[in-house]
Amino acid sequence: MPVGSGPGDHARRSQETGPNVNSEDRIREEWHNRASKKWPPQKFPPGPKRLPIIGNLLDMPKKDAPIEFTKWKQEYGNIVGLKVLGQPIVILNSKDAISNLLTKRSAIYSNRPRMEVLNTWAKWDWVLTFMGSSEEMHRQRRLMNLCLNPSATRTYYQTIRNQTLDFCQRLLKAPERHGSLVHWHAGANIMMLTYGYKMAETNDKWVSMIDILRDEGLKLEAAGSHPADVFPWLGNLPAWMFGSSFAKSMARMASTMDAILVEPYLESVRRHEHGLSGATMVSKLLDATREENGNIPHERSIQAVTGTTYLAGSDTSAISLDTFFLAMMVYPDIQRRAQQVLDKYLGRERLPQFSDRESLPYIEALIMEVLRWRPASPLAVPHQSTQDDIYEGYFIPAGTRIFPNSWACLFNEEDYPEPLVFRPERFMAGDTLKKTCLDPRDFVFGYGRRKCPGRHLADATLWITVATLLTLFTITKPIDKNGKEIEPDLEIIFGPSAIDTKPYRCHIAARVAGAEALLKGEREASVVDFCEC
Numbered sequence: 001m002p003v004g005s006g007p008g009d010h011a012r013r014s015q016e017t018g019p020n021v022n023s024e025d026r027i028r029e030e031w032h033n034r035a036s037k038k039w040p041p042q043k044f045p046p047g048p049k050r051l052p053i054i055g056n057l058l059d060m061p062k063k064d065a066p067i068e069f070t071k072w073k074q075e076y077g078n079i080v081g082l083k084v085l086g087q088p089i090v091i092l093n094s095k096d097a098i099s100n101l102l103t104k105r106s107a108i109y110s111n112r113p114r115m116e117v118l119n120t121w122a123k124w125d126w127v128l129t130f131m132g133s134s135e136e137m138h139r140q141r142r143l144m145n146l147c148l149n150p151s152a153t154r155t156y157y158q159t160i161r162n163q164t165l166d167f168c169q170r171l172l173k174a175p176e177r178h179g180s181l182v183h184w185h186a187g188a189n190i191m192m193l194t195y196g197y198k199m200a201e202t203n204d205k206w207v208s209m210i211d212i213l214r215d216e217g218l219k220l221e222a223a224g225s226h227p228a229d230v231f232p233w234l235g236n237l238p239a240w241m242f243g244s245s246f247a248k249s250m251a252r253m254a255s256t257m258d259a260i261l262v263e264p265y266l267e268s269v270r271r272h273e274h275g276l277s278g279a280t281m282v283s284k285l286l287d288a289t290r291e292e293n294g295n296i297p298h299e300r301s302i303q304a305v306t307g308t309t310y311l312a313g314s315d316t317s318a319i320s321l322d323t324f325f326l327a328m329m330v331y332p333d334i335q336r337r338a339q340q341v342l343d344k345y346l347g348r349e350r351l352p353q354f355s356d357r358e359s360l361p362y363i364e365a366l367i368m369e370v371l372r373w374r375p376a377s378p379l380a381v382p383h384q385s386t387q388d389d390i391y392e393g394y395f396i397p398a399g400t401r402i403f404p405n406s407w408a409c410l411f412n413e414e415d416y417p418e419p420l421v422f423r424p425e426r427f428m429a430g431d432t433l434k435k436t437c438l439d440p441r442d443f444v445f446g447y448g449r450r451k452c453p454g455r456h457l458a459d460a461t462l463w464i465t466v467a468t469l470l471t472l473f474t475i476t477k478p479i480d481k482n483g484k485e486i487e488p489d490l491e492i493i494f495g496p497s498a499i500d501t502k503p504y505r506c507h508i509a510a511r512v513a514g515a516e517a518l519l520k521g522e523r524e525a526s527v528v529d530f531c532e533c
């Protein structure tokens, strides 16, 4: 493509000649520019034509938003601007735009849109994910970093591996339950690391509470779509003004959220005080923050940080594991290559340890491809700007809602040729990892000051789980009663913040002789560092 004729240039020209911006908006912007002495006039980024009052309300995709936003890239460029009922929205469709704004200018792009309904009435205002840029947000990020930074994560390795061995033992006994076991493993691992709590596979008391939140949340449809999320002043009204069932639902969410933050924390503190817990996140935070007189300052923040890990980390981790199972069924040659690499290194005599990681570059490439091929949160979580800004000649007003389109980056042909194909080899140069590959982990875990604090833990869990599963099992498509393979449905369901997978079945068979004894032996040899109660 000749220099100067890329899609962004087309979009800029369109903006200059005006086909995409209606004249009323243009006059209003010009008036705003003159009134605020911004001259020469600053242009809002180009985007679909706006209607009076509602603006782009009807243009917002009802489904498959990341894919629709990526299509807009062809028409409007890497920075797409919309206004919905006066709320400015900017979609960032390239790695440079995302990095230049959300990372390099993170001081002004790290706020979150306020979710009036969740924050005000459902009392989710302690949950970091939805918290605006504030002292409390910085405190919680610091606490998260204290117990989830790379070296803190290494102290959990033993426990993560034990959890993975337990998962594989259950899978070996009941492969048909693999769907629910994947979710159990993702959640149980986090609950064990956070609180030292052993989560039950069914009817677990804490998971039932989280299910209440989820069910009540689903009744709200998409978070952010309630009138109070559009007109925040409505948040000053009592919840019953929106109907008694809404008020009851809000009260139920608020009390459940409070119990989720407080009760498992108190149980964990009791275990810690009796010397019954090992290196949990709770114990790390208590030990690191306790003052000489025994006081724990900001205890509520510690409760909130630990109470958020399951909410933020279990579904996203389960999605990545589901992606692994789907990919292995659909790409058997890749599964075979990974198994050969593992067999050559481990000799089929033992199971992987974290210390093997650096010696297994193909498994590393496979992990990167799992995260790229079906990114769990393809639009991350929306950021919001706190100051007027100008980028590439475009004016981005304070309060703009920013959607980083990770999907557009991870499915960009130039960086990842044939992006729809699952191909770990794209990260390999012969038998080693490419030195200069664009690591999908730089996208899938979000950006700047709001980047996922659980990313090292998520990455470590995914690695040991995938390496152990491939060593022990072969995953294939199930066979129907006529002897034909059942193809999995690869359709992605795009939710408001994360993707979902269509229900699928797979056939899981042990591939090493004495898998049960091997698992049992390695599990028994591993130090049990928690009171498993």
Ligand code: HEM
Binding pocket: 128, 129, 130, 131, 141, 190, 308, 309, 310, 312, 313, 314, 316, 317, 320, 376, 377, 380, 381, 382, 383, 444, 445, 446, 447, 448, 449, 450, 451, 452, 453, 454, 455, 457, 458, 459
């Ligand atoms: C494969 C698994 C995971 C993926 C793909 C993932 C992805 C993400 C993404 C995209 C964000 C939004 C970042 C942004 O706004 O720019 C995020 C935020 C967050 N994640 Fe994760 N995550 C995963 C696992 C975890 C785990 C295991 C934990 C905790 C132990 C966790 C805790 C959080 C928290 C607390 C936030 C909110 C951060 C904030 O708003 O400042 N995540 N994650």
